[in-house]
Amino acid sequence: MASADLSADLTAAQLTARQLTGIDSPPLQEVEPGRLLQPVVAEAYLAMQQAAAAEGIALRIASGWRDFARQQAIVQAKLSGQRPVLDSAGQLVVMHELPLAEQIHAVLLYSALPGASRHHWGTDLDVWDQAAVAADYVLQLTPAEYAPDGPFSRLSQWLSQHAGRFGFFRPYRSFRGGVAAEPWHLSYQPLAGQYLQQLSLPVLNDAILHSNLAARETICTMLPELYQRYICNIDGEEHV
Numbered sequence: 526m527a528s529a530d531l532s533a534d535l536t537a538a539q540l541t542a543r544q545l546t547g548i549d550s551p552p553l554q555e556v557e558p559g560r561l562l563q564p565v566v567a568e569a570y571l572a573m574q575q576a577a578a579a580e581g582i583a584l585r586i587a588s589g590w591r592d593f594a595r596q597q598a599i600v601q602a603k604l605s606g607q608r609p610v611l612d613s614a615g616q617l618v619v620m621h622e623l624p625l626a627e628q629i630h631a632v633l634l635y636s637a638l639p640g641a642s643r644h645h646w647g648t649d650l651d652v653w654d655q656a657a658v659a660a661d662y663v664l665q666l667t668p669a670e671y672a673p674d675g676p677f678s679r680l681s682q683w684l685s686q687h688a689g690r691f692g693f694f695r696p697y698r699s700f701r702g703g704v705a706a707e708p709w710h711l712s713y714q715p716l717a718g719q720y721l722q723q724l725s726l727p728v729l730n731d732a733i734l735h736s737n738l739a740a741r742e743t744i745c746t747m748l749p750e751l752y753q754r755y756i757c758n759i760d761g762e763e764h765v
Contacts, residue, residue: 562586570650596640681708696712697710
């Protein structure tokens with residue numbers, strides 16, 4: 526799929542507020558077992574997978590579409606101390622020693638707000654190279670795996686050169702003061718670019734305020750800052 530053709534057959538796609546925030550799902554297609562994407566994204570991914578395979582890379586999806594409830598469970602478990610929270614150096618954060626606002630920032634370094642995850646849109650996916658590791662390899666999705674001496678270094682280089690031809694870019698290619706670098710995270714720009722514009726503060730605030738997230742009132746108070754720092758603050762298109 527050539528980049529010049531990416532938008533040719535796409536209308537101005539609109540998702541409802543409930544779909545944008547992961548409460549409802551957009552139309553989805555199972556691409557790999559348990560891995561769901563919007564059909565047009567699935568088509569682009571499969572074309573990219575085929576091109577990668579020709580160069581010995583077995584592109585696989587670690588995570589595709591994810592709903593609000595799943596994202597809420599992840600964030601809630603971290604805020605309550607049921608799941609570990611790490612800082613940018615990989616050190617464990619002692620959450621109970623921090624004010625709630627600082628706890629929220631600590632969690633958002635690696636986990637998106639429920640309602641604000643790009644995975645809610647069916648346009649974003651986390652990828653790895655099955656051919657680069659043994660069959661019993663336990664995938665971690667850490668920057669070290671995609672670093673020059675990591676098992677997915679070649680995949681990362683290949684994505685930098687070729688992902689844009691299929692409409693994908695890496696919104697968290699580098700750390701920009703918000704979300705930590707995620708070299709495994711791909712986003713289908715022709716749709717995701719529109720959805721980011723549609724995900725307004727009122728839409729997100731409403732989804733969080735009507736959720737069961739324990740810290741929802743504090744999060745809504747902080748939301749204008751969080752919106753700019755963790756949601757809008759992304760890397761630009763990667764050769765799209």
